[in-house]
Amino acid sequence: xxxxxxxxxxxxxxxxxxxxxxxxxxxxxxxxxxxxxxxxxxxxxxxxxxxxxxxxxxxxxxxxxxxxxxxxxxxxxxxxxxxxxxxxxxxxxxxxxxxxxxxxxxxxxxxxxxxxxxxxxxxxxxxxxxxxxxxxxxxxxxxxxxxxxxxxxxxxxxxxxxxxxxxxxxxxxxxxxxxxxxxxxxxxxxxxxxxxxxxxxxxxxxxxxxxxxxxxxxxxxxxxxxxxxxxxxxxxxxxxxxxxxxxxxxxxxxxxxxxxxxxxxxxxxxxxxxxxxxxxxxxxxxxxxxxxxxxxxxxxxxxxxxxxxxxxxxxxxxxxxxxxxxxxxxxxxxxxxxxxxx
Numbered sequence: 642x643x644x645x646x647x648x649x650x651x652x653x654x655x656x657x658x659x660x661x662x663x664x665x666x667x668x669x670x671x672x673x674x675x676x677x678x679x680x681x682x683x684x685x686x687x688x689x690x691x692x693x694x695x696x697x698x699x700x701x702x703x704x705x706x707x708x709x710x711x712x713x714x715x716x717x718x719x720x721x722x723x724x725x726x727x728x729x730x731x732x733x734x735x736x737x738x739x740x741x742x743x744x745x746x747x748x749x750x751x752x753x754x755x756x757x758x759x760x761x762x763x764x765x766x767x768x769x770x771x772x773x774x775x776x777x778x779x780x781x782x783x784x785x786x787x788x789x790x791x792x793x794x795x796x797x798x799x800x801x802x803x804x805x806x807x808x809x810x811x812x813x814x815x816x817x818x819x820x821x822x823x824x825x826x827x828x829x830x831x832x833x834x835x836x837x838x839x840x841x842x843x844x845x846x847x848x849x850x851x852x853x854x855x856x857x858x859x860x861x862x863x864x865x866x867x868x869x870x871x872x873x874x875x876x877x878x879x880x881x882x883x884x885x886x887x888x889x890x891x892x893x894x895x896x897x898x899x900x901x902x903x904x905x906x907x908x909x910x911x912x913x914x915x916x917x918x919x920x921x922x923x924x925x926x927x928x929x930x931x932x933x934x935x936x937x938x939x940x941x942x943x944x945x946x947x948x949x950x951x952x953x954x955x956x957x958x959x960x961x962x963x964x965x966x967x968x969x970x971x972x973x974x975x976x977x978x979x980x981x982x983x
Contacts, residue, residue, distance in 0.1 A: 642715040642955065645739070646948025647696065649732035650724025650752045652683045654695040655944030658707040658714075661952050665762060667706035668945040669699045670938075678818045689727035696735050703944075714745060718951020721749030722968030723779075729967035737965045747965070748951040753780060753973050755946035756908045758789070759935040762949055767904045767933045772896045776889065776917075777909030778804035778821070781850045783896045786906070789953045790978035795896050796848025803885055804911045806852035810859050810881050814874050824878045825914055831879025832872075836862060838884040848892050848899075855884055886917050890924060903930040913940040 642662075648655035657668035673691050677683045704711060719736035722729060733749075740747035757773055760766065770787040772795070781798040801809065804821055811820020816827075838858050841851040859881055866873055893905055905925070911917065912934055925932045939945055 642952070643709060643713055644748075644948045644952045644955065645700070645711075645714045645717045645736075646750075646944040646946075646951055647700075647717070647719040647732045647736050648752075648755070648942055648944045648947045649692045649696065649728050650720045650722070651728060651942060652677055652688050653942040654692050654699055655942060655947065656696065656699045656703045657944035657948040658703055658709060659945065659948035659952050661955075665945055665949070666709070667703050668943060668948075669703045669706070670943050671695045671699060672941075674819060681812075681818050683725075685725045685727055688725060689731055692728055692731040696731060700735075711739070712743065714739075714743065716740075716746045716748060716951065716955055717743075718748040718750050718947050718954070720752050720755065720947055721966075722971035723752055724967075724969060726967060726969045729969065733965050733967050746955070748954050749965070749968075750947050750950045750954065751971060751973055751976055752942075752947075753782075754790075754976060755950045757784070757786065757792070757906075758950050758953065759908055759939045759943075759946040760906045760933045762939060762945060763933060763936055765933070767906050767931070770900075770902055771904035771906050771933075772893065772900055772902050773906045773908060774889065774893050774896075774912075775908045776803045776911035778802060778808060780909065781852070781889075781911075783848050783892060785896075785900050785902070788978065789950075790976050792973060792976070794974065795899070796850065796892060798850040798852060800851055800853040801856060803850070803852060803889065804909070806856050806885065807911070809856050813856070813860055813863055814869070814877060821910075822913075825882060825916070827875045828878040828882040828916065830872075831875035831877070833879060833883065835876040836880035838862070838880045840884050840888050843888050843891060848896055850888065850892065852885065855881070882914070882916055886914070886920055889917060890920050893921070894924060894928065897928075897930055905930060905932045907932065907934045908940075910941050913937050 652673040783795040785793040807821030
C-alpha cells in the first residue's frame with residue numbers, strides 16, 4: 642500500500658511516499674530556517690503561510706520522484722499534533738481534502754511517534770522492544786517501546802528540553818538563529834579543560850532531566866568573562882555540550898539497566914549531535930548493547946517519518962474524511978496500542 646505523509650507541525654514542510662512492501666520511495670523537505678532567522682525564532686503566522694505555498698508543489702515533486710500518481714495513493718497520513726495550530730491546520734486541510742477527493746482513509750499521526758519510529762527507516766533497524774531516547778527542541782524523554790503505541794515513560798525533562806537548551810544557550814553566546822547546530826560546530830574547536838559546567842540531575846535516582854539550571858550556569862559564566870572572543874565562545878560551547886551529552890548518556894544507560902534491554906534508539910533533532918553519537922557508540926561497545934540512529938536527514942522534522950508511522954497505524958484509521966481537527970497539545974500516553982508487523 643502507498644501512504645502519502647505530510648508534516649507541517651512547525652517550520653519544515655515535509656512530504657513523502659512510503660510503500661508498505663518496498664519501503665520509502667521518495668521524500669521532499671523545505672525548511673523555513675532562513676526566513677525565521679531574520680526574526681530570531683519561528684513566527685507562527687509566517688510558518689503557516691509558507692506551508693500553504695510549499696505543500697502542493699512539494700507533493701507533486703515527491704510523486705514524480707516516486708514514479709507514482711496521486712490516484713495510486715492508498716492512504717494519507719498527516720501530523721495531527723502537537724505543534725503550531727495554524728501550521729498543523731495546513732497539513733490537516735490538504736490531507737483531508739486529498740482523502741475526500743480520492744475516497745481514501747486519512748490517518749492523524751502524533752509528531753513524537755513519528756520521531757520515535759524514524760530509526761526503523763534505517764538499515765539495520767532495531768527490533769521491539771527497545772529503549773528510546775527522544776531528544777529535540779521541544780522534548781527530552783526516555784521511553785520503553787514494546788511496539789507501535791506500546792510506550793512506557795521512564796523519564797522526561799522537568800523544564801527545558803535538550804534542544805531548547807542548545808538554542809537558548811546559543812542565543813546567550815550571541816550566535817544567530819538557529820543556534821543549536823552552530824553551537825555544536827563551535828564546540829569541536831573548544832578546549833575540554835578550560836570550563837566545567839554542572840550536570841543537572843546526573844546522579845538522581847530517577848531518569849528525569851532538567852536543563853534550565855545549566856542554561857543559567859552558562860549565563861553566569863558569560864557574565865564572569867571580561868570579553869567573549871572566538872576561543873572563549875568555543876570553550877563555553879564545548880563545556881555546555883559535554884554537560885548535556887554526559888547527562889543524556891548516563892540516563893540512557895540507567896534506562897537500559899532498569900529495563901534489562903540491550904537496544905537503545907535515538908530520535909529527534911539532537912540525535913544528530915556528533916558528540917552524543919560518539920559517546921553512545923563508545924559506551925555501546927564497552928557495555929555490549931546496540932544503539933540505533935535515524936539517518937541524519939530524518940533527525941529533523943520530515944514527511945518520511947509521518948508516512949511510515951501512518952503506515953503502521955493504517956489499520957486503525959479513525960478519521961472521517963472532511964471532519965478533522967488538530968491537537969496542538971497532545972499527550973503521547975493517550976495513543977492506542979497496536980500489534981505491529983515490521
